Amino acid sequence: MTWTGPKELKAQLARLWERGELLRDAVTGNVRFPLRISLKSPTSADITDHFNEVRDWAAELAATNSVRVEWQELRHRVQGAQKLPACVWVETLEDALTWLGKRKDWERFSAQVSTTRQTHPALLPWLEKRPLQALELSAEWPRLLAVVAWLVDHPRPGIYLRQVDLPGVNSKFIEAHRGVLAELLDLALPVYAVDSGKTGISQFSARYGFLEKPTRIRFRVLDPSIRVVPGLTSPDVTLDADSFSRLDLGVRRVFITENETNFLAFPPVCNAIVIFGAGYGWDALARSHWLNNCSIHYWGDIDTHGFGILDQLRGHFEHVTSFLMDRATLDAHAPIWGSEDKPLRVDLHRLTPEERALYDDLRDNRIRAGLRLEQEHIGFHWLSHRLQHLDGMTASDSGAL
Numbered sequence: 001m002t003w004t005g006p007k008e009l010k011a012q013l014a015r016l017w018e019r020g021e022l023l024r025d026a027v028t029g030n031v032r033f034p035l036r037i038s039l040k041s042p043t044s045a046d047i048t049d050h051f052n053e054v055r056d057w058a059a060e061l062a063a064t065n066s067v068r069v070e071w072q073e074l075r076h077r078v079q080g081a082q083k084l085p086a087c088v089w090v091e092t093l094e095d096a097l098t099w100l101g102k103r104k105d106w107e108r109f110s111a112q113v114s115t116t117r118q119t120h121p122a123l124l125p126w127l128e129k130r131p132l133q134a135l136e137l138s139a140e141w142p143r144l145l146a147v148v149a150w151l152v153d154h155p156r157p158g159i160y161l162r163q164v165d166l167p168g169v170n171s172k173f174i175e176a177h178r179g180v181l182a183e184l185l186d187l188a189l190p191v192y193a194v195d196s197g198k199t200g201i202s203q204f205s206a207r208y209g210f211l212e213k214p215t216r217i218r219f220r221v222l223d224p225s226i227r228v229v230p231g232l233t234s235p236d237v238t239l240d241a242d243s244f245s246r247l248d249l250g251v252r253r254v255f256i257t258e259n260e261t262n263f264l265a266f267p268p269v270c271n272a273i274v275i276f277g278a279g280y281g282w283d284a285l286a287r288s289h290w291l292n293n294c295s296i297h298y299w300g301d302i303d304t305h306g307f308g309i310l311d312q313l314r315g316h317f318e319h320v321t322s323f324l325m326d327r328a329t330l331d332a333h334a335p336i337w338g339s340e341d342k343p344l345r346v347d348l349h350r351l352t353p354e355e356r357a358l359y360d361d362l363r364d365n366r367i368r369a370g371l372r373l374e375q376e377h378i379g380f381h382w383l384s385h386r387l388q389h390l391d392g393m394t395a396s397d398s399g400a401l
Helices: 006-018 021-028 044-049 051-062 093-100 103-119 121-129 131-136 141-153 171-176 178-188 201-207 241-245 260-265 289-293 304-314 327-332 353-363 380-388
Strands: 035-037 068-076 080-090 216-221 236-240 253-257 272-276 295-299
Touching (some): 006 021, 006 035, 021 103, 021 121, 021 131, 103 141, 121 131, 121 178, 178 201, 216 241, 236 241, 260 272, 295 304, 304 353
Antiparallel strands (some): 068 080, 216 272
16 A cells, blocks of 8 residues: 555655754754644545555554644545544654654754854854764864864964864864865855865865975986085985975976886986976976976876876976977887877867877877877887987987987
Protein backbone atom coordinates (compact mmCIF):
# COMPACT_ATOMS: atom_id res chain seq x y z
CA MET A 1 0.00 0.00 0.00
CA THR A 2 1.15 3.57 -0.71
CA TRP A 3 -0.48 5.17 2.32
CA THR A 4 1.72 7.26 4.58
CA GLY A 5 2.79 5.29 7.63
CA PRO A 6 5.01 6.18 10.60
CA LYS A 7 8.15 5.37 8.63
CA GLU A 8 7.25 7.83 5.85
CA LEU A 9 6.20 10.49 8.36
CA LYS A 10 9.54 10.22 10.14
CA ALA A 11 11.35 10.38 6.80
CA GLN A 12 9.64 13.70 6.04
CA LEU A 13 10.78 15.09 9.37
CA ALA A 14 14.28 13.69 8.85
CA ARG A 15 14.57 15.53 5.53
CA LEU A 16 14.02 18.81 7.36
CA TRP A 17 16.91 17.90 9.65
CA GLU A 18 19.15 16.77 6.79
CA ARG A 19 18.58 20.06 4.96
CA GLY A 20 19.52 21.93 8.14
CA GLU A 21 16.08 23.53 8.42
CA LEU A 22 15.45 22.56 12.03
CA LEU A 23 18.90 23.68 13.16
CA ARG A 24 18.56 26.89 11.18
CA ASP A 25 15.54 27.81 13.30
CA ALA A 26 17.88 28.07 16.31
CA VAL A 27 19.63 30.96 14.56
CA THR A 28 16.66 32.74 12.98
CA GLY A 29 14.12 32.21 15.75
CA ASN A 30 11.64 30.83 13.23
CA VAL A 31 8.67 29.09 14.92
CA ARG A 32 7.95 25.92 12.96
CA PHE A 33 5.81 23.92 15.39
CA PRO A 34 3.11 22.68 15.52
CA LEU A 35 4.15 21.18 12.18
CA ARG A 36 1.71 19.46 9.87
CA ILE A 37 3.18 16.50 7.99
CA SER A 38 1.85 15.40 4.62
CA LEU A 39 -0.37 12.34 4.77
CA LYS A 40 -1.49 10.14 1.91
CA SER A 41 -4.67 8.38 3.05
CA PRO A 42 -6.67 5.39 1.73
CA THR A 43 -9.25 6.06 -0.95
CA SER A 44 -12.89 4.98 -0.81
CA ALA A 45 -12.00 2.00 -2.99
CA ASP A 46 -9.20 1.07 -0.56
CA ILE A 47 -11.71 1.01 2.30
CA THR A 48 -13.93 -1.35 0.28
CA ASP A 49 -11.18 -3.66 -0.97
CA HIS A 50 -8.68 -3.53 1.94
CA PHE A 51 -10.75 -2.73 5.00
CA ASN A 52 -8.62 -4.69 7.46
CA GLU A 53 -5.42 -3.13 6.16
CA VAL A 54 -6.96 0.34 6.43
CA ARG A 55 -7.99 -0.36 10.02
CA ASP A 56 -4.45 -1.56 10.88
CA TRP A 57 -2.94 1.52 9.18
CA ALA A 58 -5.11 3.86 11.25
CA ALA A 59 -4.31 2.00 14.46
CA GLU A 60 -0.58 2.17 13.75
CA LEU A 61 -0.73 5.93 13.27
CA ALA A 62 -2.75 6.36 16.44
CA ALA A 63 -0.10 4.44 18.39
CA THR A 64 2.81 6.48 17.04
CA ASN A 65 4.55 8.49 19.72
CA SER A 66 5.57 12.13 19.17
CA VAL A 67 2.69 12.89 16.77
CA ARG A 68 -0.92 13.96 17.11
CA VAL A 69 -3.40 12.45 14.68
CA GLU A 70 -6.31 14.55 13.56
CA TRP A 71 -9.32 12.40 12.66
CA GLN A 72 -12.28 12.82 10.41
CA GLU A 73 -15.51 10.79 10.17
CA LEU A 74 -16.45 9.32 6.80
CA ARG A 75 -19.64 7.62 5.73
CA HIS A 76 -18.84 4.68 3.50
CA ARG A 77 -21.52 3.05 1.38
CA VAL A 78 -20.37 -0.42 2.38
CA GLN A 79 -18.62 -0.07 5.74
CA GLY A 80 -20.78 2.70 7.11
CA ALA A 81 -19.42 5.46 9.40
CA GLN A 82 -15.65 5.27 9.85
CA LYS A 83 -13.13 7.48 11.62
CA LEU A 84 -9.85 7.81 9.69
CA PRO A 85 -6.70 9.93 10.11
CA ALA A 86 -7.04 13.18 8.17
CA CYS A 87 -3.69 14.76 9.01
CA VAL A 88 -0.76 14.33 11.37
CA TRP A 89 0.94 16.98 13.49
CA VAL A 90 4.22 17.11 15.34
CA GLU A 91 3.27 19.43 18.14
CA THR A 92 6.63 20.61 19.46
CA LEU A 93 10.29 20.77 18.61
CA GLU A 94 10.90 18.51 21.59
CA ASP A 95 8.65 15.87 20.04
CA ALA A 96 10.55 16.13 16.75
CA LEU A 97 13.94 15.83 18.40
CA THR A 98 12.82 12.85 20.45
CA TRP A 99 11.44 11.07 17.41
CA LEU A 100 14.59 11.72 15.35
CA GLY A 101 16.98 11.03 18.22
CA LYS A 102 18.65 14.43 17.67
CA ARG A 103 18.21 16.07 21.05
CA LYS A 104 21.93 16.09 21.92
CA ASP A 105 22.83 17.44 18.47
CA TRP A 106 20.28 20.23 18.90
CA GLU A 107 21.68 21.11 22.31
CA ARG A 108 25.24 21.26 20.99
CA PHE A 109 24.25 23.48 18.09
CA SER A 110 22.13 25.70 20.31
CA ALA A 111 25.14 26.18 22.57
CA GLN A 112 27.22 27.18 19.52
CA VAL A 113 24.58 29.70 18.49
CA SER A 114 24.32 31.14 22.00
CA THR A 115 28.09 31.53 22.39
CA THR A 116 28.43 33.06 18.94
CA ARG A 117 25.55 35.46 19.53
CA GLN A 118 27.23 36.71 22.69
CA THR A 119 30.81 36.95 21.40
CA HIS A 120 30.75 37.28 17.59
CA PRO A 121 27.24 38.02 16.30
CA ALA A 122 28.71 38.84 12.89
CA LEU A 123 29.22 35.09 12.43
CA LEU A 124 25.55 34.17 12.87
CA PRO A 125 24.88 34.33 9.10
CA TRP A 126 27.46 31.56 8.66
CA LEU A 127 25.71 29.37 11.23
CA GLU A 128 22.42 30.00 9.46
CA LYS A 129 23.95 29.14 6.07
CA ARG A 130 25.91 26.05 7.17
CA PRO A 131 24.24 24.62 10.29
CA LEU A 132 25.16 20.98 9.63
CA GLN A 133 28.81 21.84 8.99
CA ALA A 134 28.82 23.94 12.14
CA LEU A 135 27.42 21.00 14.12
CA GLU A 136 30.24 18.79 12.84
CA LEU A 137 32.68 21.43 14.11
CA SER A 138 31.07 21.82 17.53
CA ALA A 139 34.10 20.40 19.35
CA GLU A 140 36.43 22.77 17.50
CA TRP A 141 34.09 25.78 17.62
CA PRO A 142 35.59 27.44 20.73
CA ARG A 143 39.05 27.33 19.17
CA LEU A 144 37.75 28.63 15.85
CA LEU A 145 36.11 31.54 17.66
CA ALA A 146 39.37 32.14 19.52
CA VAL A 147 41.25 32.45 16.21
CA VAL A 148 38.63 34.86 14.88
CA ALA A 149 38.78 36.93 18.07
CA TRP A 150 42.58 37.07 17.92
CA LEU A 151 42.57 38.33 14.34
CA VAL A 152 39.88 40.89 15.11
CA ASP A 153 42.24 42.23 17.78
CA HIS A 154 45.35 41.83 15.57
CA PRO A 155 44.31 42.55 11.97
CA ARG A 156 46.97 41.78 9.34
CA PRO A 157 49.46 40.71 12.02
CA GLY A 158 52.54 40.33 9.82
CA ILE A 159 53.72 37.15 11.55
CA TYR A 160 53.79 33.46 10.64
CA LEU A 161 50.84 31.25 11.56
CA ARG A 162 53.22 29.38 13.84
CA GLN A 163 53.52 32.50 15.98
CA VAL A 164 49.82 32.76 16.86
CA ASP A 165 49.84 32.06 20.58
CA LEU A 166 46.44 30.78 21.75
CA PRO A 167 45.61 27.94 24.17
CA GLY A 168 44.89 24.75 22.25
CA VAL A 169 45.56 26.42 18.89
CA ASN A 170 48.59 25.75 16.76
CA SER A 171 49.46 26.34 13.13
CA LYS A 172 48.31 22.84 12.15
CA PHE A 173 44.86 23.56 13.57
CA ILE A 174 44.60 26.81 11.62
CA GLU A 175 45.88 25.20 8.42
CA ALA A 176 43.45 22.30 8.76
CA HIS A 177 40.50 24.70 9.07
CA ARG A 178 41.51 27.40 6.59
CA GLY A 179 38.38 26.96 4.48
CA VAL A 180 36.00 27.53 7.41
CA LEU A 181 38.15 30.23 8.97
CA ALA A 182 38.26 32.14 5.69
CA GLU A 183 34.47 32.30 5.58
CA LEU A 184 34.28 33.35 9.24
CA LEU A 185 37.04 35.95 8.96
CA ASP A 186 35.47 37.52 5.89
CA LEU A 187 32.40 38.18 8.03
CA ALA A 188 34.20 39.30 11.18
CA LEU A 189 37.07 41.44 9.90
CA PRO A 190 36.89 44.99 8.55
CA VAL A 191 37.36 45.40 4.81
CA TYR A 192 40.86 46.83 5.12
CA ALA A 193 42.06 43.69 6.93
CA VAL A 194 41.21 41.34 4.05
CA ASP A 195 43.13 41.28 0.77
CA SER A 196 40.25 40.26 -1.48
CA GLY A 197 42.62 39.70 -4.39
CA LYS A 198 44.07 36.66 -2.61
CA THR A 199 41.65 33.77 -2.94
CA GLY A 200 41.66 30.04 -2.24
CA ILE A 201 43.05 28.03 0.64
CA SER A 202 46.61 28.28 -0.66
CA GLN A 203 46.49 32.08 -0.27
CA PHE A 204 44.96 32.10 3.21
CA SER A 205 48.05 33.66 4.83
CA ALA A 206 48.32 36.43 2.25
CA ARG A 207 44.59 37.18 2.42
CA TYR A 208 44.67 37.88 6.15
CA GLY A 209 48.13 39.41 6.48
CA PHE A 210 50.26 36.53 7.73
CA LEU A 211 53.79 36.00 6.53
CA GLU A 212 54.21 33.20 3.98
CA LYS A 213 57.02 30.74 3.62
CA PRO A 214 59.34 32.43 1.14
CA THR A 215 59.37 31.12 -2.41
CA ARG A 216 62.80 29.78 -3.23
CA ILE A 217 64.69 30.04 -6.51
CA ARG A 218 67.35 27.51 -7.35
CA PHE A 219 70.09 28.26 -9.87
CA ARG A 220 73.48 27.03 -11.02
CA VAL A 221 76.36 29.21 -12.10
CA LEU A 222 77.50 28.05 -15.55
CA ASP A 223 80.62 30.22 -15.72
CA PRO A 224 83.45 29.02 -13.42
CA SER A 225 84.84 32.54 -13.28
CA ILE A 226 81.75 33.86 -11.49
CA ARG A 227 82.26 33.48 -7.73
CA VAL A 228 78.93 33.47 -5.90
CA VAL A 229 80.13 31.35 -2.99
CA PRO A 230 83.80 31.74 -2.00
CA GLY A 231 85.82 28.62 -2.69
CA LEU A 232 83.15 26.95 -4.88
CA THR A 233 83.17 26.73 -8.64
CA SER A 234 79.81 26.71 -10.48
CA PRO A 235 77.78 26.11 -7.31
CA ASP A 236 74.15 24.96 -7.10
CA VAL A 237 72.50 27.70 -5.01
CA THR A 238 68.99 28.14 -3.57
CA LEU A 239 67.85 31.57 -2.36
CA ASP A 240 64.57 33.05 -1.27
CA ALA A 241 63.01 35.17 -4.00
CA ASP A 242 63.83 38.46 -2.27
CA SER A 243 67.51 37.60 -1.92
CA PHE A 244 67.66 36.39 -5.52
CA SER A 245 66.13 39.68 -6.66
CA ARG A 246 69.07 41.55 -5.03
CA LEU A 247 71.82 39.59 -6.77
CA ASP A 248 74.38 41.40 -8.88
CA LEU A 249 76.08 38.61 -10.82
CA GLY A 250 76.90 40.47 -13.99
CA VAL A 251 75.63 37.61 -16.16
CA ARG A 252 74.49 38.13 -19.73
CA ARG A 253 72.49 34.95 -20.28
CA VAL A 254 69.93 33.12 -18.18
CA PHE A 255 68.60 29.68 -19.09
CA ILE A 256 65.47 28.27 -17.47
CA THR A 257 64.66 24.57 -17.61
CA GLU A 258 61.85 22.59 -15.98
CA ASN A 259 63.73 19.31 -15.63
CA GLU A 260 66.10 18.81 -12.69
CA THR A 261 68.45 16.49 -14.56
CA ASN A 262 68.79 19.00 -17.38
CA PHE A 263 69.36 21.68 -14.75
CA LEU A 264 72.14 19.68 -13.08
CA ALA A 265 73.80 18.56 -16.33
CA PHE A 266 73.60 21.89 -18.16
CA PRO A 267 77.08 22.49 -19.62
CA PRO A 268 79.35 25.47 -18.86
CA VAL A 269 78.47 28.75 -20.59
CA CYS A 270 80.34 32.02 -20.10
CA ASN A 271 78.50 34.80 -18.28
CA ALA A 272 75.46 32.59 -17.70
CA ILE A 273 73.35 30.84 -15.08
CA VAL A 274 70.60 28.23 -15.34
CA ILE A 275 67.43 28.40 -13.21
CA PHE A 276 65.38 25.40 -12.17
CA GLY A 277 61.92 26.46 -13.38
CA ALA A 278 58.69 26.68 -11.44
CA GLY A 279 56.17 25.57 -14.05
CA TYR A 280 53.06 27.73 -13.99
CA GLY A 281 53.99 30.46 -11.53
CA TRP A 282 56.56 33.17 -12.18
CA ASP A 283 55.54 35.85 -9.67
CA ALA A 284 58.58 35.24 -7.47
CA LEU A 285 61.03 35.42 -10.38
CA ALA A 286 59.33 38.57 -11.68
CA ARG A 287 60.68 40.52 -8.68
CA SER A 288 64.20 40.17 -10.11
CA HIS A 289 64.26 43.22 -12.37
CA TRP A 290 67.92 42.67 -13.18
CA LEU A 291 66.80 39.82 -15.43
CA ASN A 292 65.49 42.44 -17.85
CA ASN A 293 69.12 43.17 -18.70
CA CYS A 294 69.88 39.52 -19.56
CA SER A 295 69.02 37.31 -22.49
CA ILE A 296 66.55 34.75 -21.14
CA HIS A 297 66.16 31.37 -22.83
CA TYR A 298 63.29 29.14 -21.73
CA TRP A 299 63.62 25.38 -22.30
CA GLY A 300 60.41 23.48 -21.67
CA ASP A 301 58.71 20.36 -23.01
CA ILE A 302 57.52 20.49 -26.59
CA ASP A 303 53.85 20.10 -25.80
CA THR A 304 50.90 22.42 -25.30
CA HIS A 305 51.67 23.02 -21.62
CA GLY A 306 55.30 23.79 -22.39
CA PHE A 307 54.18 26.58 -24.69
CA GLY A 308 51.58 27.63 -22.11
CA ILE A 309 54.33 28.11 -19.51
CA LEU A 310 56.44 30.01 -22.04
CA ASP A 311 53.49 32.29 -22.80
CA GLN A 312 52.97 32.96 -19.09
CA LEU A 313 56.68 33.70 -18.52
CA ARG A 314 56.56 36.28 -21.31
CA GLY A 315 53.85 38.03 -19.34
CA HIS A 316 56.66 39.01 -16.94
CA PHE A 317 59.66 39.09 -19.29
CA GLU A 318 58.52 39.77 -22.83
CA HIS A 319 62.02 39.34 -24.27
CA VAL A 320 62.23 35.63 -23.37
CA THR A 321 63.16 33.35 -26.26
CA SER A 322 62.32 29.68 -26.48
CA PHE A 323 65.17 27.18 -26.55
CA LEU A 324 64.96 23.69 -28.05
CA MET A 325 61.20 24.09 -28.51
CA ASP A 326 61.08 24.11 -32.32
CA ARG A 327 59.91 21.85 -35.12
CA ALA A 328 63.43 20.74 -36.05
CA THR A 329 64.09 19.51 -32.49
CA LEU A 330 60.74 17.73 -32.44
CA ASP A 331 61.31 15.99 -35.78
CA ALA A 332 64.86 14.97 -34.85
CA HIS A 333 63.57 13.05 -31.82
CA ALA A 334 60.55 11.31 -33.37
CA PRO A 335 61.53 7.83 -32.10
CA ILE A 336 61.08 8.99 -28.48
CA TRP A 337 57.90 11.03 -28.76
CA GLY A 338 55.55 10.67 -25.83
CA SER A 339 51.93 11.50 -25.03
CA GLU A 340 50.33 14.47 -23.26
CA ASP A 341 47.31 13.44 -21.19
CA LYS A 342 45.39 16.71 -20.94
CA PRO A 343 46.58 19.19 -23.58
CA LEU A 344 45.72 22.89 -23.48
CA ARG A 345 42.98 24.09 -25.85
CA VAL A 346 43.23 27.85 -25.34
CA ASP A 347 44.78 30.42 -27.66
CA LEU A 348 48.18 31.74 -26.58
CA HIS A 349 48.90 35.32 -27.60
CA ARG A 350 52.54 35.80 -26.61
CA LEU A 351 54.09 33.20 -28.94
CA THR A 352 56.13 34.02 -32.03
CA PRO A 353 54.62 32.98 -35.39
CA GLU A 354 56.86 29.89 -35.50
CA GLU A 355 55.99 28.90 -31.92
CA ARG A 356 52.28 29.49 -32.51
CA ALA A 357 52.34 27.33 -35.64
CA LEU A 358 53.89 24.43 -33.71
CA TYR A 359 51.58 24.98 -30.74
CA ASP A 360 48.53 24.90 -33.04
CA ASP A 361 49.78 21.69 -34.66
CA LEU A 362 50.11 20.09 -31.20
CA ARG A 363 46.84 21.47 -29.84
CA ASP A 364 44.84 20.46 -32.92
CA ASN A 365 46.51 17.02 -33.20
CA ARG A 366 47.77 17.70 -36.72
CA ILE A 367 50.94 15.67 -36.19
CA ARG A 368 49.68 13.02 -33.79
CA ALA A 369 47.07 13.00 -31.05
CA GLY A 370 48.45 14.22 -27.71
CA LEU A 371 52.01 14.52 -28.97
CA ARG A 372 54.76 15.67 -26.62
CA LEU A 373 58.53 15.58 -26.47
CA GLU A 374 59.81 15.82 -22.92
CA GLN A 375 62.89 17.99 -22.54
CA GLU A 376 64.91 15.29 -20.74
CA HIS A 377 64.71 13.09 -23.86
CA ILE A 378 66.55 15.58 -26.05
CA GLY A 379 70.04 14.36 -26.88
CA PHE A 380 72.90 16.07 -25.07
CA HIS A 381 74.78 16.54 -28.34
CA TRP A 382 71.74 18.39 -29.71
CA LEU A 383 71.84 20.73 -26.68
CA SER A 384 75.56 21.34 -27.09
CA HIS A 385 75.19 22.11 -30.79
CA ARG A 386 72.35 24.60 -30.21
CA LEU A 387 74.25 26.36 -27.44
CA GLN A 388 77.15 27.02 -29.80
CA HIS A 389 74.84 28.61 -32.34
CA LEU A 390 72.81 30.95 -30.14
CA ASP A 391 72.71 34.52 -31.49
CA GLY A 392 75.74 36.45 -30.39
CA MET A 393 77.45 33.45 -28.78
CA THR A 394 80.92 32.56 -29.99
CA ALA A 395 82.70 29.28 -29.50
CA SER A 396 84.58 30.76 -26.54
CA ASP A 397 81.30 31.83 -24.88
CA SER A 398 80.18 28.22 -24.68
CA GLY A 399 82.96 27.28 -22.32
CA ALA A 400 83.95 23.63 -22.55
CA LEU A 401 81.55 22.79 -25.40
